[in-house]
Amino acid sequence: DMHSNHLLLEEPIRMASILEPSKANFFPAMTKIVGTLGSRSRSVEVISGCLKAGMSVARFDFSLGDPEYHQETLENLKLAVKSTKKLCAVMLDTVGPELQVVNKIEKTISLQADGTVTLTPDQGQEATDEVLPINFAHLAKAVKKGDTIFIGQYLFTGSETTSVWLEVDEVTGDDVVCKIKNSATLAGSLFTLHASQIRIDLPTLTDKDKEAISTWGAKNKIDFLSLSYTRHAEDVREAREFLSKLGDLSQTQIFAKIENVEGLTHFDEILQEADGIILSRGNLGIDLPPEKVFLFQKAAVYKCNMAGKPAVVTRVVDSMTDNLRPTRAEATDVANAVLDGTDAIFLGAETLRGLYPVETISIVGKICAEAEKVFNQDLYFKKTVKYVGEPMTHLESIASSAVRAAIKVKASVIICFTSSGRAARLIAKYRPTMPVLSVVIPRLKTNQLRWSFSGAFEARQSLIVRGLFPMLADPRHPAESSNATNESVLKVALDHGKASGVIKSHDRVVVCQKVGDASVVKIIELED
Numbered sequence: 001d002m003h004s005n006h007l008l009l010e011e012p013i014r015m016a017s018i019l020e021p022s023k024a025n026f027f028p029a030m031t032k033i034v035g036t037l038g039s040r041s042r043s044v045e046v047i048s049g050c051l052k053a054g055m056s057v058a059r060f061d062f063s064l065g066d067p068e069y070h071q072e073t074l075e076n077l078k079l080a081v082k083s084t085k086k087l088c089a090v091m092l093d094t095v096g097p098e099l100q101v102v103n104k105i106e107k108t109i110s111l112q113a114d115g116t117v118t119l120t121p122d123q124g125q126e127a128t129d130e131v132l133p134i135n136f137a138h139l140a141k142a143v144k145k146g147d148t149i150f151i152g153q154y155l156f157t158g159s160e161t162t163s164v165w166l167e168v169d170e171v172t173g174d175d176v177v178c179k180i181k182n183s184a185t186l187a188g189s190l191f192t193l194h195a196s197q198i199r200i201d202l203p204t205l206t207d208k209d210k211e212a213i214s215t216w217g218a219k220n221k222i223d224f225l226s227l228s229y230t231r232h233a234e235d236v237r238e239a240r241e242f243l244s245k246l247g248d249l250s251q252t253q254i255f256a257k258i259e260n261v262e263g264l265t266h267f268d269e270i271l272q273e274a275d276g277i278i279l280s281r282g283n284l285g286i287d288l289p290p291e292k293v294f295l296f297q298k299a300a301v302y303k304c305n306m307a308g309k310p311a312v313v314t315r316v317v318d319s320m321t322d323n324l325r326p327t328r329a330e331a332t333d334v335a336n337a338v339l340d341g342t343d344a345i346f347l348g349a350e351t352l353r354g355l356y357p358v359e360t361i362s363i364v365g366k367i368c369a370e371a372e373k374v375f376n377q378d379l380y381f382k383k384t385v386k387y388v389g390e391p392m393t394h395l396e397s398i399a400s401s402a403v404r405a406a407i408k409v410k411a412s413v414i415i416c417f418t419s420s421g422r423a424a425r426l427i428a429k430y431r432p433t434m435p436v437l438s439v440v441i442p443r444l445k446t447n448q449l450r451w452s453f454s455g456a457f458e459a460r461q462s463l464i465v466r467g468l469f470p471m472l473a474d475p476r477h478p479a480e481s482s483n484a485t486n487e488s489v490l491k492v493a494l495d496h497g498k499a500s501g502v503i504k505s506h507d508r509v510v511v512c513q514k515v516g517d518a519s520v521v522k523i524i525e526l527e528d
Contacts, residue, residue, distance in 0.1 A: 027435055027502070028054040029368035030467040032344035033361055034091065034312060036061055038352035042073040047080035049358035050351065051088060054365035056463040057344065059091040059226065061352065062209070063098060067216040074220060087470065089223040089460040091255070092216070094209040096228030097202030099193040100135045101151060101186075103127040109186040111164050119149070119166075119176045119193075134193060138201060140171045148196040149178060150286050153186050161185065194286050197261050204228070204235040210242065218246045223253065223460045226278055230256035233269035240273070251457040255312065259283035264296060271303055276310035276464065278346060285315070301340045305380075306387045308429035310343035310464050317347070317364060321354040331367055338371035341380070341431075343466040377407070377433050384430055398512065398519045399426035406432050406510040409523055413502050415493050417513040419443045421458035421470075427512065428468040435502060438462055438470045439493050471496055494526070 035055040041047065047058075058077050060070045074090065081088050102123050103109065110129050111117055117130060121137040132151070143149070145168055152163035164186070166178035204227065213225065227239050236256055243249040253275035258264060260283060271277060279300055285293050297313065304311035316334050317326040326334075334345060345364050351357040381403065388396055406414045414436045416424040424438030440462075442455030459470035471493065490511060497503035503526065511522050 027469060028362075028365040030372050030435065031338050031342065031365075031368035032056050032464050032466060033364055033368075034059050034344050034346040034464065035357065035361060036093075036346075036348050036352040037073050037077065038064065040353050040355065041351045041357040042076055044076045044079045044083070046357060047077050048084050050361055051080055051084045051086040053358050053361040055088065055351075055361050056086070057089045057091055057224065059093055059346070059348075061093045061348075062212050063093070063095045064352075067212060070216060071220075087460060087463060089463045090220060091224035091226050092213065092222045093226040093257075094212070094228045095206060096204055096209065096257075097200055097206065098228065099139070099195070099200065101127065101132045101191040101193055102135055103132075103186075103189050103191065106187075106189045111180045111184050111186070113180055113183045115180045116169060117166065117178055117180055119178065121174050136200070136202070137174065139195070140174045140176050142198050142200060143168050143171065143176060143195055145170060147198060149176075150194045150196065151186065151191050152194070153188055153191055162187075194283060196287055199262060204230060205239055205242065213242070213249070214246055217252075218249055221248045221252075221457075223457060224255055224276075224464065225252050226255050226257050227274075228257045228280075229259050229263070230270055230274070231260070231262040232266050233273045236270060236273035248457075253461055255310075258300070260287040264288075264300075267300060267303070271307055271309065274309070276312065276343075277304050278312040278314060281313065281315040282348075297337070298340050301337075301342055304343075305341040305429070305431075306384065308425060310466075311341065312344045312346045312464065313337045313342045314346040314348060316345055317350055317360060320356060320360045320363070321349045324356055324359060326363060334364055334367040335371035338368050339375060344464050372433075375431070375433075377431055380431050381407075394519070395423060395426055398521060399423065400430055402427055402510055402512045402521045403430040403432045405521060405523060406434060409508045409510070411510045411523070412504070412507040413437055413497055414510045414512065415439060415490070415497070416511075417441055417489065418458075419455070421462055423512065423519075424462060424468055424470075425465060428462075428465050432467060436468050437493055437497060437502075438468055439489060440470055440472050441489070442472065 033055050034057040035050050036059040037047065041050060077088060105126060107127060109127060117132060119132050119134050119139060121134060123133045125131055125133045127133060147168040149166040149168065150163065161184060164184040165181040167181060168176055169179045170177045225239065227235060230236060236254055239254055243252050255276040255278050256270045256274035257278040257280050259280040263270065277300065279297060281293065284296065288296060301311045317330045319327050319330060337345065345368065347360060350360045354360060385400055402414055411434055413434050414427060414432055416427055416436055417439050418424045419441045421438065421440060424436055427436050440455045440459040455472055459472045462468040462470045494503060503509060505526055508523055508525050511524060513520055
């Protein structure tokens with residue numbers, strides 16, 4: 001059940017089609033792109049470029065920069081959203097139990113292969129070529145002779161000039177003496193440390209994370225929380241419990257970031273608790289033998305697809321951090337992630353501190369769009385229906401019927417009216433070949449004291465789901481109402497589709513909506 005058969009189309013691809021120039025679509029790709037905003041991508045101008053190029057989720061990484069810094073970036077994002085009229089969701093990424101080498105005076109560290117270096121919890125010491133102070137007191141208790149430790153200047157680039165492999169030689173008291181396996185130069189104030197396949201006894205949600213979430217997160221009503229180093233379902237439950245006490249954040253979705261073997265071992269239980277999964281391939285690539293990484297990706301993405309929860313893949317075009325073109329391996333890797341069923345591609349260093357944030361998003365979007373053309377939707381649909389089993393729930397059967405109808409009549413778009421976003425998500429789960437416009441109808445909520453409309457969260461949270469494109473309807477239109485108002489909302493949705501070029505005259509459109517207690521799927525053909 002772990003092996004998903006590959007989703008390439010059965011018939012051979014025509015060579016000639018490879019040379020045809022790609023047509024630009026209104027939606028650059030069905031697959032979404034998460035971009036990390038940082039030093040090279042925080043001006044209104046660059047963020048606007050990122051949005052136009054196809055970024056729909058902005059990630060704020062709290063491992064770097066203080067809340068004020070991130071607030072400035074977010075204010076610029078809001079201005080960019082206004083000027084480009086492109087919706088964008090906000091994701092707060094926690095630091096989690098990240099092991100770090102503390103280099104306060106930012107001295108450049110040179111490590112020579114075959115030499116030794118000592119890791120010490122004594123942060124009073126200065127970092128030198130012989131001694132590296134770390135932020136974790138119990139490393140000596142966690143490791144033994146022969147274990148592998150990896151230290152990287154940024155996230156692990158895999159470029160071995162800025163990262164070093166160490167092998168534990170001996171443990172003396174609280175210190176760990178290591179053999180250096182490759183020569184490397186580390187510069188900067190912070191290096192990340194990863195002990196391969198070692199249980200690190202630190203809370204997943206640190207006090208620093210809790211503070212960032214309850215202040216910055218709550219103030220900015222974050223759409224997604226990326227929970228770094230999720231290792232157990234309990235981690236997600238604790239985070240959920242914490243968010244539930246923070247007003248609006250009870251609506252925030254939790255994406256569990258799987259970064260090590262411990263998270264992999266408990267994958268099924270974590271998936272049940274989380275709203276989505278981020279496969280942190282940088283760290284996983286260090287924890288797992290290299291030949292196993294692709295298998296985990298395929299198995300994990302398949303499980304997410306069947307559960308109808310977004311799967312997000314990281315570390316795809318590292319080389320674009322300082323090059324205008326990805327390597328062949330990277331370009332192929334992005335396409336394969338799409339064919340595996342990934343919902344979103346997650347860019348870290350490439351947009352955060354890379355030289356070409358906008359170009360990176362643009363190229364990744366183009367590769368995704370090409371891969372989507374050969375995605376075997378037919379096989380995927382059958383697998384999903386089979387997995388859901390019988391009897392299907394009411395909503396599930398409506399969603400799958402809408403997708404089947406849309407494919408049979410070659411509809412150009414599926415329009416789904418939804419208030420919680422659940423119906424639209426279920427439709428997207430079947431991976432239709434055409435975009436799903438989810439018209440989120442705000443619901444009137446009251447907490448006895450005041451009335452408020454909900455809907456903005458639901459709309460933005462669909463920005464990470466493959467093939468789902470939200471538009472927020474006017475709150476005066478209830479989702480389950482008389483025909484008259486439904487017609488007027490539908491007209492707004494169709495106009496939106498026409499204006500953006502998704503729908504042309506004589507196109508067919510499949511509409512999915514509630515009328516009274518019944519769900520209805522209808523096919524409409526557009527006049528001139």
